[in-house]
Amino acid sequence: MSRYLDPRHASLVPYTPGEQPKDRKFIKLNTNESPFPPSPKVLEAISRQQVESLKLYSDPDARMLTGAIAKHYGLKESQVVAGNGSDEILAFAFLAFGGSKGAVFPEISYGFYPVFAQLLGVSYRAVPLKEDFSIDIEDYLTPGENVVIANPNAPTGLLLGHAEIETILRAHPDDVVLIDEAYVDFGSESAVSLLPRYENLLIVQTFSKSRSLAGGRVGFALGSPALIADLQAIRYSFNPYNLGRLPQLAGAAAMEDEEYFRRCTRRIAATRERVKVALNQLGCVQTDSRANFLFVKLPGVPGAEAQAKLRAKGILVRRFDKPAIADYLRVTVGSDEEMDAFLAAVREIIEEANS
Numbered sequence: 001m002s003r004y005l006d007p008r009h010a011s012l013v014p015y016t017p018g019e020q021p022k023d024r025k026f027i028k029l030n031t032n033e034s035p036f037p038p039s040p041k042v043l044e045a046i047s048r049q050q051v052e053s054l055k056l057y058s059d060p061d062a063r064m065l066t067g068a069i070a071k072h073y074g075l076k077e078s079q080v081v082a083g084n085g086s087d088e089i090l091a092f093a094f095l096a097f098g099g100s101k102g103a104v105f106p107e108i109s110y111g112f113y114p115v116f117a118q119l120l121g122v123s124y125r126a127v128p129l130k131e132d133f134s135i136d137i138e139d140y141l142t143p144g145e146n147v148v149i150a151n152p153n154a155p156t157g158l159l160l161g162h163a164e165i166e167t168i169l170r171a172h173p174d175d176v177v178l179i180d181e182a183y184v185d186f187g188s189e190s191a192v193s194l195l196p197r198y199e200n201l202l203i204v205q206t207f208s209k210s211r212s213l214a215g216g217r218v219g220f221a222l223g224s225p226a227l228i229a230d231l232q233a234i235r236y237s238f239n240p241y242n243l244g245r246l247p248q249l250a251g252a253a254a255m256e257d258e259e260y261f262r263r264c265t266r267r268i269a270a271t272r273e274r275v276k277v278a279l280n281q282l283g284c285v286q287t288d289s290r291a292n293f294l295f296v297k298l299p300g301v302p303g304a305e306a307q308a309k310l311r312a313k314g315i316l317v318r319r320f321d322k323p324a325i326a327d328y329l330r331v332t333v334g335s336d337e338e339m340d341a342f343l344a345a346v347r348e349i350i351e352e353a354n355s
């Protein structure tokens, strides 16, 4: 830390992204990327002429992209704002609505929420999950604080039903309820159908997982025109050209290729279910994840050891060093071949540990 850093940030604990290895080839199941390439329509959209146009600024309103998103969800364009990954949208939301009011979110959830809160001076309450890792909605019904819930939650993969989300929304008529749907496309239903009834509902989604564009950095929020206008004001006060030309084109093309999107997400969900069965047969403990990852504990193998042994076998997975979940691994659902290699490695590790 330099002596110039504002003392406000002295205790900031930055978010730690998952490893992006450069030195050797791993089976990479640690950052919930898609095993499939982006839609072929993305490549078609990025022509030589589009590359030459990079000399010009991008559209600050990303109209082609927000138009495609609005059309996909049957919303007005004034109900959509796009960002440089959903991380940026989340930051805008903490900045716009957090302030003195503060936020409540699960203690075990996306690790960026407390980082944004700290960075942006938003007070927060982090609520423990129940023993089975589910969310007790009773903890989220106190009016006067904004609510942030990832649904499905990360890294547990567990889903909250729409009836429960509605109970939270009704308890918070004067607060924002942000539902982070980064993982909703793998067999769950978006809360977008609740938007006409709840002006306090803000839904955040990403192109990073289900649309194979993690490196494109495209995310978005859906909400009432008033909430979206607030986020637009923040965005225009921070970085109006927050999305480059190429990510805008890539995002629009990916959103329009409905068939490819369905094919990829269905395959990932099918692979996830197949791997769950195999892990159960190996005696693993796991959640009923509805995301593009599994959350799993190997029998008789501490989490850190399991992660290190998988790494030695060329497989990267993610682990979080929090007491309740330290023995669990978060394993991205990769291709069928990658998951077969993962299962073979897990079998060996369990046999070794229990022999």
Ligand SMILES: Cc1ncc(COP(=O)(O)O)c(C=O)c1O
Pocket: 031, 032, 084, 085, 086, 087, 088, 110, 150, 154, 180, 182, 205, 206, 207, 208, 214, 217, 218, 219
């Ligand atoms: C719950 C959740 N929300 C948001 C994000 C951010 O995604 P991105 O910034 O790539 O859109 C992630 C990424 O892993 C996530 O797990």
